[in-house]
Amino acid sequence: MSIPAASIPGHSESRSVAETDLVRRLKAGDDAAYEEFVRSLTARLLAVARRVSRSEVDAEDAVQDAFVSALRSIGTFDGRSSLSTWMHRIVVNAALMRARSGKKHQAVSIDALLPAFEGGMHKEHPKAWRDSEGPDRRMNEDDRNMVLDALSMLPEEFREVIVLRDVDGLDSKAVAAALGIGDALVRQRLHRGRQALLTIMNQRMTEVTP
Amino acid sequence: MNGSAHPDNRPDPQPTQSGPATSSGKPACEKLGLGMTCHECVDFLLDYVDGALGDEQKFVFESHLAFCPDCTTYVRNYRQAAALTAGLNRSSRPLPGPDVPKGLVEAILKSRKSER
Numbered sequence: 001m002s003i004p005a006a007s008i009p010g011h012s013e014s015r016s017v018a019e020t021d022l023v024r025r026l027k028a029g030d031d032a033a034y035e036e037f038v039r040s041l042t043a044r045l046l047a048v049a050r051r052v053s054r055s056e057v058d059a060e061d062a063v064q065d066a067f068v069s070a071l072r073s074i075g076t077f078d079g080r081s082s083l084s085t086w087m088h089r090i091v092v093n094a095a096l097m098r099a100r101s102g103k104k105h106q107a108v109s110i111d112a113l114l115p116a117f118e119g120g121m122h123k124e125h126p127k128a129w130r131d132s133e134g135p136d137r138r139m140n141e142d143d144r145n146m147v148l149d150a151l152s153m154l155p156e157e158f159r160e161v162i163v164l165r166d167v168d169g170l171d172s173k174a175v176a177a178a179l180g181i182g183d184a185l186v187r188q189r190l191h192r193g194r195q196a197l198l199t200i201m202n203q204r205m206t207e208v209t210p
Numbered sequence: 211m212n213g214s215a216h217p218d219n220r221p222d223p224q225p226t227q228s229g230p231a232t233s234s235g236k237p238a239c240e241k242l243g244l245g246m247t248c249h250e251c252v253d254f255l256l257d258y259v260d261g262a263l264g265d266e267q268k269f270v271f272e273s274h275l276a277f278c279p280d281c282t283t284y285v286r287n288y289r290q291a292a293a294l295t296a297g298l299n300r301s302s303r304p305l306p307g308p309d310v311p312k313g314l315v316e317a318i319l320k321s322r323k324s325e326r
């Protein structure tokens with residue numbers, strides 16, 4: 001994983017006076033503040049959205065969705081994370097909502113997606129997965145969409161840990177700082193989230209292709 | 211992780227039982243001498259792939275894998291699931307022209323006005 005932590009918005013910045021002031025003005029509905037907010041974050045959020053979108057159009061729409069929903073919920077922003085970290089989470093959610101395939105699926109409870117054991121042993125024998133990497137080490141479009149679909153089915157608290165750690169490439173400590181939760185909880189959610197993704201992707205990864 | 215000696219000096223090991231765990235005994239796979247159950251193996255998996263297990267734990271973990279095709283497959287799939295997710299990053303298309311396309315910021319600013 002090669003994305004430097006510094007490319008992820010806000011996880012290590014301290015809340016600046018300027019940001020506190022910007023949030024206050026946003027909450028008050030100040031037009032100039034909104035413009036400053038949009039201009040300062042659009043490029044970073046678009047880069048984030050592109051990673052988890054099916055197309056460029058979807059990525060741009062997701063950024064737009066994110067600002068609209070941020071404005072609606074700015075009143076609940078409590079400053080525990082930085083504004084840009086908060087927006088990072090909103091735009092990932094917005095992009096994954098758009099990435100969902102036609103069928104409407106709701107997030108399932110995580111317990112239903114964890115492997116089952118009986119007498120300490122696997123209840124079902126895990127099946128080997130097919131290869132998923134092309135010769136140029138890139139995923140094909142179908143696999144990419146499968147992953148986006150699977151991510152969109154995870155409960156949010158697991159998804160955000162997976163995105164920060166596995167997609168953005170932060171280490172557990174940086175993820176903990178970005179989300180304002182403990183390191184142990186990050187690792188627990190990461191582990192369960194990956195197991196759940198494994199379960200969701202299992203069918204597609206074990207299908208026999210003609 | 212148990213060492214070699216039983217603290218209570220019970221005669222080691224009991225005649226092998228067939229079938230899954232009984233209510234009193236250890237799970238069947240542990241009786242087979244694998245040192246940990248599949249369930250425990252999966253619980254330790256994140257630490258294992260992160261290289262965070264101590265030497266002894268790692269030895270027990272890998273000994274389990276050596277005898278357990280189920281866990282071997284599960285570990286492989288788990289790594290692949292994480293790699294596929296990480297691959298979202300690598301596979302993103304080349305950026306189309308300028309970083310932020312012309313008009314996006316304006317469109318966002320405008321969409322707010324129509325919100326009200």
Ligand SMILES: [Zn+2]
Nearest residue numbers: 248251278281
């Ligand atoms: Zn096993």
